[in-house]
Amino acid sequence: MKNLFKKVFVIVLASLVLVACANNDKKVADLSDDIYDFTISIEGDVFKLPMTIADLETAGWKTSDRLTEKIAPNEYSSSIAFRKDGKKEIRVGIDNLSQNTIEAKDGFVTRVYIDLESYKNNLAPDIMLSKGITGKSTQEAVIEAFGEPSYIYESDTAISLDYDMSDYSGGYEFWFSNYDKKGFVLTEISIYTRTLDEDQKGTLNNEVSKETPxxxxxxxxxxxxxxxxxxxxxxxxxxxxxxxxxxxxxxxxxxxxxxxxxxxxxxxxxxxxxxxxxxxxxxxxxxxxxxxxxxxxxxxxxxxxxxxxxxxxxxxxxxxxxxxxxxxxxxxxxxxxxxxxxxxxxxxxxxxxxxxxxxxxxxxxxxxxxxxxxxxxxxxx
Structure with missing residues (x-):
C-alpha cells in the first residue's frame, strides 16, 4: 500500500512539473522574435511595453513608491521600485502620454530597469528578452542576437551596448561591468518605448476643459x-x-x-x-x-x-x-x-x-x- 501511495505521489508530482514546464514554455513562446516589439519575460510572465501598473500588479508585483506623484504631459517618473513576493525587484519609469496632468498610477510603464547585480542579495529576477537573451548573456551573445549596436561605450571597467529606434522612441541598453577584473559580466538591462497601440491611445486622458481655469x-x-x-x-x-x-x-x-x-x-x-x-x-x-x-x-x-x-x-x-x-x-x-x-x-x-x-x-x-x-x-x- 505504501509503495502504491509513493507511485501515485511521484506520478502526480511529475505531472505538476510537466504542466509547470509547459506553461513556462508557452510564456517564453509568447516573446516576440522582433526586438522592437519590446516584449520581456520577467519571472516567467511576458510583458509588452508600454504596459499599465495593473499589468504588473496582476502578475504579483507591488510597490509602495510614489504612485500618487503628479506627472505633467510628456514627463515621466523614473526608477519606481516594484517587488514580487518581497524577493525580486525591478525598477520602472512611468510616462504621462496624455494632455492632462495625471498621477503616476494612471500613466504607462514605458521603461523597465533590471539590476542584475542584485544577485548579491537575490533580488535580481529571472528575465528573458527576444532571441533568447537572458540576464546571463555575454556581450558576444547580445551582438549575435540583436546585431550591431547603435552606440557602444567602452572603458576598462564598463561596456555599454545601445540599441535605439532611429527616432529614439524606444530601445535597449546593456551594461557589462568588470569591476573585479575577472571579466565583463552583464550587470544591468534597460528596455523602453513610448509608442502606444491604438487601444492604449483610446485610454489616454485627453479631455479638454471648456471652463476658464x-x-x-x-x-x-x-x-x-x-x-x-x-x-x-x-x-x-x-x-x-x-x-x-x-x-x-x-x-x-x-x-x-x-x-x-x-x-x-x-x-x-x-x-x-x-x-x-x-x-x-x-x-x-x-x-x-x-x-x-x-x-x-x-x-x-x-x-x-x-x-x-x-x-x-x-x-x-x-x-x-x-x-x-x-x-x-x-x-x-x-x-x-x-x-x-x-x-x-x-x-x-x-x-x-x-x-x-x-x-x-x-x-x-x-x-x-x-x-x-x-x-x-x-x-x-
Missing part, C-alpha cells in the same frame, strides 16, 4: 507701468499688460485670435500663435500653466515684440522707453546691458537670461528696429 481668473491686469522692466509690465498698443498675460485678456481688449483655438497640453507651450489688432499682426509664444489641457484662449502669452518691419505695435516700458528711444536712453533707464556690435548692420542690447529677458536691436543709424520682452517662468504667479 482659476489661474486665468486670478490674473490682475495692471493699470500702470512699473519702475523696472523686471516687473514685466508693458503698455502694448492702448493697454498695459504684465507677463505672463492671458490670451483671453488680450481678446477682451480687441485682439483677434487668428490661429486655431487648439488644445495645449498641461504645462506645455505652443509657438507661433497669431493675434491681430486692426492691420497689425503679431506671432507669440503661449504657455498653459494649468494642470489640464486648455484651449489657446486660456493660455498665457509669455513675450511681447516690436518689429519695425512687421509688427509696428507702439509700446512703452518702464521709465519711458519707447520705439523712439536710443541705446543711451535704454542704458540710462536700465543700466549697462550686454552690448554686441559685431555685426556691421546693427547692434544688440540685452538684459537678463533666456526666459526672463529684454532685448533691443538698433540699426546702423541708431534707430530701434526690434524689441522683445520675454518672461516665461515655470509657474505663472
Amino acid at each position: 482659476q489661474i486665468v481668473k486670478d490674473y490682475k491686469k495692471p493699470t500702470a507701468l512699473g519702475e523696472d522692466f523686471r516687473e514685466w509690465r508693458i503698455k502694448y498698443g492702448d493697454n498695459v499688460y504684465q507677463l505672463p498675460t492671458p490670451v483671453s485678456t488680450m481678446i477682451a481688449d480687441g485682439w483677434i485670435l487668428v490661429s486655431e483655438n487648439d488644445p495645449v497640453a498641461a504645462k506645455d507651450s505652443k509657438w507661433g500663435v497669431k493675434l491681430r489688432n486692426g492691420n497689425q499682426s503679431i506671432s507669440v509664444n503661449v504657455t498653459n500653466y494649468d494642470e489640464n489641457a486648455q484651449l489657446v484662449e486660456n493660455t498665457f502669452v509669455t513675450e511681447f515684440e516690436f518689429d519695425d518691419y512687421s509688427s509696428k505695435i507702439p509700446f512703452e516700458l518702464a521709465k519711458g522707453i519707447t520705439p523712439n528711444s536710443t541705446v543711451a536712453d535704454v542704458e540710462t533707464a536700465f543700466g549697462k546691458g550686454d552690448f554686441d556690435d559685431s555685426d556691421k548692420s546693427w547692434v544688440t542690447l540685452s538684459y537678463g537670461d533666456y526666459g526672463s529677458s529684454l532685448r533691443f536691436i538698433f540699426d546702423e543709424t541708431g534707430k530701434m528696429i526690434s524689441m522683445t520682452l520675454d518672461y516665461s517662468p515655470e509657474f505663472a504667479n
